[in-house]
Amino acid sequence: MRMMEIADYMPRPGELVEFRAVGAAVAAAAAAPVHPAPPSHLQENHIRRILANQAAGRTHSPWVGVVFDVPGRLDSAAMARALAKWARRHPTLLTWFTLDDDRLIRHAVPADTFALEPVPCGTYDSGAALREQLLTRFTSGTHPLRWPSFVAGAVLREEDNASTVWFGVDHTHSDGYSATLVFPELRALYEAELSGGEAHLPAAGSYVDYCTLDRQRTALIGPDDPGVRRWADFYRAGPAPGFPLDLGTEPGVSYPGVPFEMDLFDATEAEAFAAACKRRGAGAMAGMLAALAITGHELGGVEDYRGLSVIHTRTERRWQRTQGWLVNLVPVEFPATDGFGKAAIGAQQAIVAAKDLVGVTPMRVMELAADLADTVQSDTAAAYPMVSYLDGRHVPGSRDWTAANCNGLEGPATSREVHLWINRLWDRTYLKTRYPDTPDARRNVPRFLTHLRRVLRTVARTGDWPPSG
Numbered sequence: 001m002r003m004m005e006i007a008d009y010m011p012r013p014g015e016l017v018e019f020r021a022v023g024a025a026v027a028a029a030a031a032a033p034v035h036p037a038p039p040s041h042l043q044e045n046h047i048r049r050i051l052a053n054q055a056a057g058r059t060h061s062p063w064v065g066v067v068f069d070v071p072g073r074l075d076s077a078a079m080a081r082a083l084a085k086w087a088r089r090h091p092t093l094l095t096w097f098t099l100d101d102d103r104l105i106r107h108a109v110p111a112d113t114f115a116l117e118p119v120p121c122g123t124y125d126s127g128a129a130l131r132e133q134l135l136t137r138f139t140s141g142t143h144p145l146r147w148p149s150f151v152a153g154a155v156l157r158e159e160d161n162a163s164t165v166w167f168g169v170d171h172t173h174s175d176g177y178s179a180t181l182v183f184p185e186l187r188a189l190y191e192a193e194l195s196g197g198e199a200h201l202p203a204a205g206s207y208v209d210y211c212t213l214d215r216q217r218t219a220l221i222g223p224d225d226p227g228v229r230r231w232a233d234f235y236r237a238g239p240a241p242g243f244p245l246d247l248g249t250e251p252g253v254s255y256p257g258v259p260f261e262m263d264l265f266d267a268t269e270a271e272a273f274a275a276a277c278k279r280r281g282a283g284a285m286a287g288m289l290a291a292l293a294i295t296g297h298e299l300g301g302v303e304d305y306r307g308l309s310v311i312h313t314r315t316e317r318r319w320q321r322t323q324g325w326l327v328n329l330v331p332v333e334f335p336a337t338d339g340f341g342k343a344a345i346g347a348q349q350a351i352v353a354a355k356d357l358v359g360v361t362p363m364r365v366m367e368l369a370a371d372l373a374d375t376v377q378s379d380t381a382a383a384y385p386m387v388s389y390l391d392g393r394h395v396p397g398s399r400d401w402t403a404a405n406c407n408g409l410e411g412p413a414t415s416r417e418v419h420l421w422i423n424r425l426w427d428r429t430y431l432k433t434r435y436p437d438t439p440d441a442r443r444n445v446p447r448f449l450t451h452l453r454r455v456l457r458t459v460a461r462t463g464d465w466p467p468s469g
Contacts, residue, residue, distance in 0.1 A: 001179075001392060001425070002407050002408065003407070004261075005410060005411075006065065006131065006135050007259075009067070009409055010127045010128070011067070011155060011164060012157070013127055014123070014164070015122075015155065015157075016130065016156075017118045017119065018119050019083050021115070022115045022116065022117050027113075028113040029096075029109045035108040036212075037209070038106065038211060038215045040214040040325065041214060044104055047144050047145070047172060048380050050143075053414075056254075058381070060413055061139065062170055063139070063410075064169055064171055064174045064176070064179050065179075066179050066182045067167075067407055067409060068165055068186075068407075069162040070162060070187065070404075071162055072160075072163065073157060073161075074154045074156050075193075076156070079118075079154060079165065079186075079190050080117055081115075081116075082192070083152055084114060086185055086189055088111045088114060090173075090207065091111070091208045092206070092207040092324050093323065094114060096144060108208070109147060134166060134409075137153070138151060138409070141168070142170040144173075149170045149172060150167065150168060150170070150173070151167070152166065153166055154166065165186065167182055167186070173324060173325070174323060175325045175326060176388070176390060177312065178326075180392065181321060181395070184395075188200075202320070203318065204322050204323070210326065218359070221359075221368070222368065225360070225368075226356075227356065228365055228369065230357060231357070231365040232372060234331040235372050238306055241306050241386075244295075245299060247417075247436055247445075248438035249438060249441070254415065254436075256415070257413045257414055257435070257436070257437065258434060258436070259432075260432070260433050261430060261431065262450075263428055263430050264422070264429045264456055265456065266428055267428065269429075269457060269460040269461075270284075270428075273460040276460065276463045276464070282344040282347065283351070285347075287340075287456075288387070288389055288422055289305060289347040289387065290343035290344040291340070291455045291465075292307070292420075294340060294343060295451050295455055296336060296448075297337055299448055303336060303337055304335055305333065305343075307385070308331060308384055309330055309354065309386065310387070310388040311328055312327050313326045315358065328357070328358055329362055329384055330355070337467065338467050339466050339467035340455070340464050362376050362377070362384065382416060383419065387419075388420065389424075390421075391424045392426075393426055399426065401425070402426075417436075418433055418435045419434070420433050
């Protein structure tokens, strides 16, 4: 499942159908009372970022999209029923938020009123025109302060072809891993509707319940909590995490984002790299961070790697299949000057230590250490600079992604920093980013990432990268 800019996606023409909430569900939403579950820390931070970017007139695409093919001409009624069952399986999709005196309030549509119906939206003879329509719907139909905060539909084609299912949702209700689960679950539910059987999906906990627990647990964290002190020590000990080369940006200014994608490994190289990491007692994620540290040192003179890494919070079995935003950011720091072997060991030790912070969000740290607020997040519209590593081979249904033309989609956005997403698939490992459109960034980001790839492939080939100098 390749995550790509929607500008790089070219759907085949066909008949566009959208699955829309029936009148009874829309009426229930209009009369929905307050739901007691608060937003999670991530949800609230995300929504306030959306509002800040909107107020500033910045391009922002806070949605997550998924597309995949099913054989032949889609049975629209069957898929509408499947999608409705799937949304009821994941209650966060039946909720949205409103602002009451600057406080975010959740509302929920009763599950027993919710159903979807297929609505024909015309035939498209041009893939480009169809893509523009999908972008329009993803952009206009996924706001977290409206319901539904998701859009879904299909492109119907004849029996000797394949139809395409599309789904988009605001990030408030999903994350990268959740997006990968859309394909196997919707496919199973659709096939069950066609056969008259049952899908037999594993149980999935409610992200709405998770949000309540998130707030309850973090409320117990005080300023003297060891996790808060570790976050504070990290930010007070050195410069805030950021790209190690000059981006040519001004503080607080956002720039048009330049999307960038690069293959790092084929399947054989990825196995060799993982083996080189394992020989040192490190995982592949630690190896990636070590290579980033080496590159930052050799090109930018950085002595210590200081970054934020994405870590999942699906720490209980009930959350394994949950649709929601179940991650946290953790600070990672280790020496960058002693070659790959020592850097990989240092990175692994830092990752293991950071797992103790899985329940301490940077948002809670900002509440408890107000003097660090501007350092942790420069302003409400800013995103945290981070590195994400996902091994997609462990996702249910991943063996079928290529055959089903299953891909993730994202929209255009502005940029201030360089966020890195590294995804391992069965046949390749690739890196995605978006960087500010400045002359310095256009020169330095590709140069940095090209050197990073050289380090990674050298480690895969030889097992090491020696210290510089």
